[in-house]
Amino acid sequence: MIATLEYVDILDRSEMLGRMVLDSEVYEAYAEAKHALVNDSEAQQLIKEFTAVKDQYEDVQRFGRYHPDYSEIMKLVRTKKRAMDLNDKVAAYKIAERNFQSLLDEISQYIAFSVSEQIKVPRDGAALTDSGCGCGSGGGCGCKAS
Template sequence: MGTLDMAEILLDAYHLADQINESEEVQAYLNLRKKLKEDPEAQKLIREFQKLKERYEEAQRFGIFHPNYHESKNQAESFLKQMRAHPVIGSFLEAEEKLDHLLYQVSSMIARSVSESVKVPVNDMGKGSKKGRKACGDR
């Protein structure tokens, strides 16, 4: 078994990146991101959500002991549901989740081909946790 040249690995990685960029998932994501940025109503909702999210994150630093913790959490969750009902925002979030799933599958396949114990980056957007997630369109 010969050694693999690092330049060859990088060229293969660029080729894979090109293939991913040509995928339906990426094209849908980019198209919907553009629509999202051009939709004034969606942008207004996003700004409102970011304010609610900041209030919740402030309360979250103190946990359940903060006087507005539960209220701010419920407001943010309720508003997120409202945002998902908006046609452009909902479509964008769905496309974003599909793209995230594709990238996770590719990362997982590469990592698992090396070893079962290699950690795979995961964005658990669809699991109810929004840790590490930016607000709509902030990528």
């Protein structure tokens, strides 16, 4: 590809935008919350326990309510998730992550709409979901592909 001045200008501006995002208060809050979460042994233990139960939950989901441990695993996964979500470091991280995602979504929308109002932009951290799950498999996963 031949680099044009326009192409170089777009790259420069995108790098500048990236630096602005990394220098933003929203990103700083996210990075601090992530650092606090990673360095909190209690939160890490809760995440580890939830992940272990989640693996069991995925096995149970293959058979549904016919699995012998269905009720027990379903209760356990909800209990572990609640314990994890109630941890102050986990909760602060989720809030900071949501705020950062909102900033990225807003930037994406601004860029897309500056080109055309018809461009579909993810919102609330979700993939493009107008035609089902947005997986692109053509409905192979069971989503509603149009």
